[in-house]
Amino acid sequence: MPDSNTPSTTDLEKHLQALNDLYNSIQFLRQIPMPILTPSEQIASTELRIQKQKEVSETLRSEPVQVALRAAKESEALDPSELSANPRRERRKRQRSPSPASPQPYIQPRRETTSMFSSCDEDRLPLRVDDLDRFIKEFNQSHKCKLHIWLGTLAETRHRSVFVLRFLIPDVLVAYATVNAADANSEGALVTESITVFSPMEKKPPHSQSKYAVYQTLSQQLAKMLQSDPFVSFRAVVNLLCSYDDLFTARCDRCQLVLSMEGHVPPAARVWVNGEDGVGGQWMARHVMCTKL
Ligand SMILES: [Zn+2]
Structure with a gap:
């Protein structure tokens, strides 16, 4: 029957x-x-x-x-x-012993090995759309950088799959992050799709491009970083963006110059260096060209 x-x-x-x-x-x-x-x-x-x-x-x-x-x-x-085609869920399930009735599942290599983001545990926690309100409030209270939902309110973001967050470092840069909260595999965690960076003086929409070489280079560099870890937590993205507060004053850790020999742009790349014994770590400023040396 x-x-x-x-x-x-x-x-x-x-x-x-x-x-x-x-x-x-x-x-x-x-x-x-x-x-x-x-x-x-x-x-x-x-x-x-x-x-x-x-x-x-x-x-x-x-x-x-x-x-x-x-x-x-x-x-x-x-x-x-x-x-499962979901590497995150695969990671969480790895601890479980497989059912004897089923074949051994293929376990994907750890994503972290290619990620260019910070490996701090707190940056690795997923940020869900429901946590966003508190995250923004706490972040803005404890940092001179400011984070806001661009065009709209938190209530509206709950009904939209894709929205834009505006991140400002006063006098240095403004970054627009397009985030997606509806990825069926991410269980509500925000996934950063793209980031574009501008001068704080520029009044341009998030999907356009800065007229300045330094911000164009920075946008390209951030695209490369997102590519290295497409499902990285938005917490880690914010941590990275904060590291650009010394964009115009930091010396490159390779050539020790502020402005590069070629193009005369400041270090637009950031390289995460783990602390001793794997505790903590810090961002090192580097020219994009110097990352290839
Ligand atoms: Zn350099």
Whole structure:
């Protein structure tokens, strides 16, 4: 007798198609790193992204996708094999002994080895959208740098998957971080998609580009760092941004100069150096060219 709870093959195909379409449209949103585009390409790309974001959000809310997501969740709960494409969950599950009935799951290599971010435990804790209000308040009370939600309120961010945070170091820089709180695998933790940096004097939208070489270089450097650890906690991103408070005064730890020989830009790269015995650590300032020496 067929089990009424088991979905038919046709239903499964429909679910897979709905989820595949959703996945592909989300991937499209992540594809283009803004700093490498020309200003006119950026405007076109931004318009396209906004359009795509609307489509993704409508697709996500649509009945077929919601039905497919519910079915996937129920099916995953019943599946004892612990198969997962989520490296984070893989890390958490590593401590558990595998079920004797299932094959040994493939364990991905540790992400931390390629991450260019700080390895401090507190920076590694995920920051969820629900923790954001308190995080911003505490951060602003204890730092001269300031963090705010750009255009909008915290209440609004709860209903949006993607929003922008504005980070200011007075007289040094303003950075806009585009964060995503709806990554199905991140369980509500904010994932930083891109960061663009400007002079505090510039009045430009987050998806444009600074007219100054130093901020363009900095945006490119931050894109490279995010690439090294795409799911890094937003706490670690903020820690990194804070390290730029001496952007115009720090000496490069390689060549000992403030302005580079080529291009005359200050050290736009930051290299995390662990403290002795792995306790704490600090950011070292370095010219981008000097990171390749
Ligand atoms: Zn240097």
